[in-house]
Amino acid sequence: GQNIDQPTEMTATEGAIVQINCTYQTSGFNGLFWYQQHAGEAPTFLSYNVLDGLEEKGRFSSFLSRSKGYSYLLLKELQMKDSASYLCAARGDGGATNKLIFGTGTLLAVQP
Amino acid sequence: DAGVIQSPRHEVTEMGQEVTLRCKPISGHDYLFWYRQTMMRGLELLIYFNNNVPIDDSGMPEDRFSAKMPNASFSTLKIQPSEPRDSAVYFCASSLAGLAYEQYFGPGTRLTVT
Numbered sequence: 001g002q003n004i005d006q007p008t009e010m011t012a013t014e015g016a017i018v019q020i021n022c023t024y025q026t027s028g029f030n031g032l033f034w035y036q037q038h039a040g041e042a043p044t045f046l047s048y049n050v051l052d053g054l055e056e057k058g059r060f061s062s063f064l065s066r067s068k069g070y071s072y073l074l075l076k077e078l079q080m081k082d083s084a085s086y087l088c089a090a091r092g093d094g095g096a097t098n099k100l101i102f103g104t105g106t107l108l109a110v111q112p
Numbered sequence: 113d114a115g116v117i118q119s120p121r122h123e124v125t126e127m128g129q130e131v132t133l134r135c136k137p138i139s140g141h142d143y144l145f146w147y148r149q150t151m152m153r154g155l156e157l158l159i160y161f162n163n164n165v166p167i168d169d170s171g172m173p174e175d176r177f178s179a180k181m182p183n184a185s186f187s188t189l190k191i192q193p194s195e196p197r198d199s200a201v202y203f204c205a206s207s208l209a210g211l212a213y214e215q216y217f218g219p220g221t222r223l224t225v226t
Contacts, residue, residue, distance in 0.1 A: 030211075030212065031212060041219070042203060042217035042218060042219055042220055043155070043203070043215075043217050044217070045214040045215065045216075048212070048213075048214065050212075087154075087155060089155075091211050091212065098168075098210075098211045098212075099157075099168075100157050100211050101157075102154055102155040102156070102157075103154060104153070104154035105154060105155075
């Protein structure tokens with residue numbers, strides 16, 4: 001089957017670094033997304049990884065290891081506004097069409 | 113651009129009633145997606161369209177759900193008859209070129225079926 005696993009909740013301190021992990025199992029693999037979702041709002045795009053390695057975008061970086069079925073999102077210099085849910089989503093092979101499977105999200109609380 | 117527009121933002125209805133959710137994608141985006149989000153199941157892709165044609169509806173939970181896209185600027189998701197377990201937030205999203213690209217989500221419709 002196809003499955004995404006990520007921690008339900010995490011807590012971190014303002015100014016610190018936090019790593020949110022995601023493991024996935026898909027039939028085939030065509031890329032992995034990270035989205036941010038503030039409470040009561042729509043998800044917004046953070047990153048998309050297709051190849052192994054680390055991609056950096058400002059305070060946010062995303063890492064992918066296809067052989068391990070593993071990704072993480074790294075948030076540096078945490079700010080209070082980073083308190084949100086972070087959704088991991090993997091594209092799998094659905095045969096005639098691609099599939100996009102989302103995890104249930106990791107709720108990050110940034111404390112002063 | 114105004115972004116993806118959804119209506120209504122909130123809908124409360126009684127079990128057995130028909131519910132229609134509406135979406136206007138970003139102009140020029142060829143792909144449109146409908147999602148459902150609940151605490152238990154997270155964000156689930158229900159169906160997506162390319163150039164107004166349904167590509168994959170395998171996520172639609174059952175025959176009570178149907179979606180249409182009569183033109184490039186409008187789509188509907190209909191539930192008939194609605195049931196309490198359909199209560200969720202329904203998001204519409206659009207993208208330039210499919211699942212490999214950033215999706216822009218609308219604000220969502222919070223549906224409550226009593």
